[in-house]
Amino acid sequence: MFRSLFGIALASALVGSGAAAAQKLDVEAIARMPDVTGVTMSAEGDFIAAIRSDPRDPTKRVIATADTSKVDGSKPLDWVVTPSDRMSFVAADALKAGRVLAVASQVWTGNLGGCGEGRTTGSTKTYLYKLFLSDKTIKDFKDPFDGGRALGVSAETQRCLEIGANPQIIDLPLDPESVIVRHLDGMTLDARYSRLNLRTGQTANLYKDVGALAIALIDPRDGTVRTKTKIENKGDLAYDSETYILNAATGNFDLEAPLTVDFANRNEMNVVAYDEETGKYFVVTDKFSDKTAIYLYDPRTDKFDEQPLFAHKDFNASGVVLGRSKDKFGKILGFRYMGADPTIFWTDPEMVSVQKGLEGAFKGQTVNIISGAGDDGNAKILFSVESPRNAPSYYLLLNKTKLLGIGAERPWIKPETLGERSLVYYDARDGLKIPGYLTLPPGFKKGDPAPPAIVLPHGGPWARDFIGWDGSGWTQFLATRGYAVLQPQYRGSDGWGHNLWLAGDSQWGLKMQDDKDDGANWMVKEGYAKEGRIAIFGYSYGGFAAFAASVRPGGPFKCAIAGAGVSNLTRIGNNWGESRLARAFQGRTVGGMDPQQNTAKLAMPILIYHGDRDVRVPLFHATDFYNAVKGTGKAKLVVLSDMGHQMDKWTSQNHRDSLKAIEDFLANDCKL
Numbered sequence: 001m002f003r004s005l006f007g008i009a010l011a012s013a014l015v016g017s018g019a020a021a022a023q024k025l026d027v028e029a030i031a032r033m034p035d036v037t038g039v040t041m042s043a044e045g046d047f048i049a050a051i052r053s054d055p056r057d058p059t060k061r062v063i064a065t066a067d068t069s070k071v072d073g074s075k076p077l078d079w080v081v082t083p084s085d086r087m088s089f090v091a092a093d094a095l096k097a098g099r100v101l102a103v104a105s106q107v108w109t110g111n112l113g114g115c116g117e118g119r120t121t122g123s124t125k126t127y128l129y130k131l132f133l134s135d136k137t138i139k140d141f142k143d144p145f146d147g148g149r150a151l152g153v154s155a156e157t158q159r160c161l162e163i164g165a166n167p168q169i170i171d172l173p174l175d176p177e178s179v180i181v182r183h184l185d186g187m188t189l190d191a192r193y194s195r196l197n198l199r200t201g202q203t204a205n206l207y208k209d210v211g212a213l214a215i216a217l218i219d220p221r222d223g224t225v226r227t228k229t230k231i232e233n234k235g236d237l238a239y240d241s242e243t244y245i246l247n248a249a250t251g252n253f254d255l256e257a258p259l260t261v262d263f264a265n266r267n268e269m270n271v272v273a274y275d276e277e278t279g280k281y282f283v284v285t286d287k288f289s290d291k292t293a294i295y296l297y298d299p300r301t302d303k304f305d306e307q308p309l310f311a312h313k314d315f316n317a318s319g320v321v322l323g324r325s326k327d328k329f330g331k332i333l334g335f336r337y338m339g340a341d342p343t344i345f346w347t348d349p350e351m352v353s354v355q356k357g358l359e360g361a362f363k364g365q366t367v368n369i370i371s372g373a374g375d376d377g378n379a380k381i382l383f384s385v386e387s388p389r390n391a392p393s394y395y396l397l398l399n400k401t402k403l404l405g406i407g408a409e410r411p412w413i414k415p416e417t418l419g420e421r422s423l424v425y426y427d428a429r430d431g432l433k434i435p436g437y438l439t440l441p442p443g444f445k446k447g448d449p450a451p452p453a454i455v456l457p458h459g460g461p462w463a464r465d466f467i468g469w470d471g472s473g474w475t476q477f478l479a480t481r482g483y484a485v486l487q488p489q490y491r492g493s494d495g496w497g498h499n500l501w502l503a504g505d506s507q508w509g510l511k512m513q514d515d516k517d518d519g520a521n522w523m524v525k526e527g528y529a530k531e532g533r534i535a536i537f538g539y540s541y542g543g544f545a546a547f548a549a550s551v552r553p554g555g556p557f558k559c560a561i562a563g564a565g566v567s568n569l570t571r572i573g574n575n576w577g578e579s580r581l582a583r584a585f586q587g588r589t590v591g592g593m594d595p596q597q598n599t600a601k602l603a604m605p606i607l608i609y610h611g612d613r614d615v616r617v618p619l620f621h622a623t624d625f626y627n628a629v630k631g632t633g634k635a636k637l638v639v640l641s642d643m644g645h646q647m648d649k650w651t652s653q654n655h656r657d658s659l660k661a662i663e664d665f666l667a668n669d670c671k672l
Helices: 027-031 155-164 349-361 474-479 498-502 511-526 541-550 569-576 580-585 595-601 620-632 652-669
Strands: 036-041 047-054 057-067 079-082 088-094 099-110 124-135 168-171 178-184 191-197 203-208 214-218 225-235 238-246 253-255 269-274 281-285 293-298 316-322 332-338 342-346 366-373 380-387 390-398 402-408 421-427 433-439 453-455 484-488 534-539 559-563 606-611 635-640
Touching (some): 036 366, 036 390, 057 099, 316 342, 349 380, 421 511, 433 474, 453 511, 474 484, 511 534, 511 541, 541 559, 541 606, 569 595, 606 652
Parallel strands (some): 453 484, 534 559
Antiparallel strands (some): 047 088, 191 203, 225 238, 366 380, 421 433
C-alpha cells in the first residue's frame, strides 16, 4: 500500500506562529458548520467523501464527493454536492466499487415504545438516523439493508428497528466488491450478518447470533467468525464476560478461561485481531497492569505471552494496526495508544518514514494518517493535521512528494489568535495524581498577573479529553475572552488507567468533585487563576459537576454553568439500573451527593441550559433543579429548541444561543 517516502520536502502550512493582539473567537466562527469534515478515501483511491457545509446555507450539513483518480496536485478538487431539505447528513464513508455509505438525521417526535433512548410511554422529541448507500455521483440513495418491511413484522417493530438499530459495515479488504453488514433481524431482533455486493446490491445471509453467544471478531481476510462473547450470570448481580475462540480443528468455539473478566472489577479484555503468522490473537487488556497493554494470546495453550507486545508507561494501549493491502495483509504496521492525543506508534519502516516526513512539514501539529491506496506512480495517502490552535485540515500526499489540500474544517479561524494547551498533572487531596489539559489565554506567560479561570470537566463520566482541537469550541472561546481553562481528567475518567477509572465509583459529588476543587486550587497556586475568580462549566456529566459545585458551600467557585447536566442522581441511577445487567456494570457505580436533594444549599449564581430533544439526559433534570431554586434569584434557565444531547444534534442556532448565554452570564451575573 505504501512505498518509501524518504526525502519528502513539503512547505509548512496552517501552523500558527507569532504573537497576536487579543481577539475574541467570534460566536459565528463556532456556530457555522465545518467547511469540510470526516473525510474518507475509497479503497482504490479513486474518490473521497466528506461532510461539507451546504453551499446554499452554511448552517446545514450535506454529503460531498470528489474524484481523485487523476489528480496530480496542480488543480484543486472538483466537489459534487447533494443538498437535502429534509435531512442533515452527519457522516459519509467512501467504500469501494464506487460506493458511499451515508448517515443522515432528522428531527422526529412520537411514541418510542421502548426503542432507543427516551420515554417508554407518551411522546418523545428526538432524532431519527438513517443509513443510505449511493455511488460517488451521490444522486440516488438506497437503503443498504433492503428497506422493505419483512413479512410478519409490524409497523411498530419496523419503526423500532429504524430508531434503535445500529447497523455496521465490516470491510473485506481483499474482496474488491463485497462487505459484511451487521443489522437486526426483524423477526427475532437478533444480530444478523450478510454479505453485500456493493456493485450489484445483492445480499447473501451468512450467520447470526445464536442464543447467549454474540459474534465479536470477524476475520477481515475472508469473513470467518473467530471469536464470540457471552455474559454469564453468576447470581446476586454478579456477571462474568466470557470469550470463546474458534477451534480450527473441531469447528467449535471454545471457552478461553484466561480471557474471562468479572464485571465488578471491570478489567478490559478486548480481542482486537488475529495474527496469521503465529495463530495467536492480539488482546488489549489491563489484567496485568494499571494501563492497558497489547498481548498475544495462544488459544492452543490457553496462555498469554510472558511480555506484552506493546505497552506505554504513561498511557493506555488501544489497538494494533495491521496491513490491509495484498502484499502486507495481516503484517504489523504499528500500535495505537491513548496519549495526549490518540497516537500510532509505527513499526513499519515505510510508515515511520511517512510520519516523520509529514511531521517535518507540519511542525507543531499532530499528523493523523487516515488511509492509503495505490502503488508506485499512483500512491495516495489521506491524512489530517490539527493542534489545539488549528482545526483539522485534510490533505492527500501524491506519489511521495506532491501535496494536495482537500480542505479545512474552519479556515476562517486564525490559529495565531488562539491560546496554547498543554497536558498537566496535579495532586488530589488524597494523593491521587490527576491529569488535566490547561488552555491559557493567548499571549499569557508564566508570571503574568493571574487571569480569571474556568474548570471544564468532560462528560461521561466514563470518557476523557484529548489535547487536539476542541470540536465544541468552548476552550478557545473562553481562552480568547481572557479565561484560563482547566479540563481535569478526574477520578472516574476512562482511558487513563484502571485505578483512576475505578476510583470514581459511587463518588459522584464527593471525591470526584474534590478533584475539580483541587484542580481550581492548583491553578491558583501555580499562578494560572486568580482566587475568587474561578467558575465551573460542564456538559452532561460535566453539567452534573456544575450542579454539584453550586450546592457545595465553601468551594473555590464563584458561579456554575450546567449544560445538559444530570441534577437528579437518584433518577439517573435508577435509569442506568433498569436491567440487572446495566445495574451490575454501571448502575452500581452511580452514587454520592445528589444535587436535587440539596437545592436549599445553593451557594452561587448558576446558568442552566438544556436541549428540548435531549433523550440521553432528559429535560426534567434542568427544569426540576431550576424550579427548586428560582426563588433565590441566582438561577437562569435556557431551553434550546431542537437540540439533542450529542454534538451532531446541535444546530448552528443551538451553538449561537448557548455561547451567547455563557458569555453574558460570566460577564454580567458571575462578574468573573
